[in-house]
Amino acid sequence: MKRLPVLLFALAMMLFNSCAVVGGIFKAGAAVGIIAVIVVILIIVWLLSFFRGKN
Template sequence: MKKLNISLFVLAMVALSSCTVIGGIFKAGAAVGVIAVIVIIGIILWIISAFRGKQ
């Protein structure tokens, strides 16, 4: 019976920590996505300004 309680405790700890990890991954993913969009918009603006400068 004691082994069962320890097993349930370990299972609960693993499940709860995985939720925290997933939350961190989503937060990091959102930040990286925002930065990627800003970089892509900057590159597009730079390319447009390079073509306008040559005319």
């Protein structure tokens, strides 16, 4: 029974570290997603202006 708090503490420390790692991945993913959306919008605007310019 004395080992139970130590095991719970070790488990909690592992879970908190993994949450921080996952949080960092999601933050990086959000930044990359925002950049990707901006690039796609710029490509669409460029294509629209390219095809309108030919008429």
